[in-house]
Amino acid sequence: MRGASGESLAAAREALAALTSVPTTDVTALSDDLAAIAGLFGREISLRRLLTDPARSGDQRAALATELLTGKVGGGAVDLVAGVVRSRWSQPRDLAEAIDELAVEAELALAERAGSLDAVEDDLFRFGRILASEPELANGLSERTPSVQRTGLVDSLLAGKASPSALRLIHRVVANQRGESVLTGVERLGAIAAAHRERITALVTAVVPLTEAQRERLTAILARSYGKQVRLNVELDPSLIGGMTIRIGDDIIDGSLATRLAEASRGFAA
Structure with a gap:
């Protein structure tokens, strides 16, 4: 998300982090509540338009959300979503997607706690x-x-x-x-x-498993290149013959022997 929606989502993540850090917060229930709210907002186009209407003040939108959700989900979810709709959103669908992401983040916070x-x-x-x-x-x-x-x-x-x-x-x-x-x-x-x-995931495809030293060296190289912590997920593919391929988002680093042989073959044929 970009613009107003990106800023609003960042603020919502901070509010969620503060809430999940409280030991008495039932994070499982919070995550379930947020997922249910995201589903509701995703289905009801008119509702999410109402809750992102720039013609209404943030307090008015928050009051509407509070009235709608009170008694149906937990108080923590009500307060969090009221704060979310008080913020500005570039387009109505961003609201439902943001709350869905917060539901996932809450579950991840629970896993991190465990x-x-x-x-x-x-x-x-x-x-x-x-x-x-x-x-x-x-x-x-x-x-x-x-x-x-x-x-x-x-x-x-x-x-x-x-x-x-x-x-x-x-x-x-x-x-x-x-x-x-x-x-x-x-x-x-x-x-x-x-x-x-705050790290990226690199999908590494190789012929044989990487040694611990290879994993550490590759992780360090990628971390320097992307400026973030990197997590490696490795899968095996014998068809590569040798070397490896690395996919990070839309970036593909192809160092496989099969690709080099194919390129050499095309050059020879030309």
Whole structure:
């Protein structure tokens, strides 16, 4: 998000961080409440337009949100969302997307409190790789399948294997797809999880597992290049023959032997 929406989301993240840092805050309930509110705002176009209407003052918008939500969700969620709608948003849909992101951030804060944030990131990454490699599974989790069946399928695959926070986040993506594929939704969760630590995630594809020394050296090089902490997710692909490829967002660094051979072959043919 850019402009007013980006500034408002940054302020909302700070308010959320302050709330989740209070030991007595029920962060699980807060995250669930925020997810429910995001779903409501996502479905109700007229409502999110009303709550982002620049013709109304911030206090008026906050009062409307408070009246709408009081008694339906917890007080922490009501106060947080009232503050969110008091801010300015570039376009109404940004409001629903921001609250959805806050719901994810709250769950990640819970995982961080439990010391399982790394496990959540790993679980999201692995599930994303499974979806990418098994189109039939991704099809079975699409909106064409009844919601109960979708969540049941996720449980059959991940219950007892994935961390509780990762499972709750994946359940939400599967149940409320917002016009995006499950794979896209899971990748979005992974990006939010990486940003939660103010670091980027690099997907490294190699022929053989990296040694600890190689991982440390590559992490240091990428961190210097991007100016952020870097988390490596490594998957194996024998078709590369040698070397590796690295994907960071839209950036692709291709150092595989297969690519170099293909380029050499094209040059020879020319």
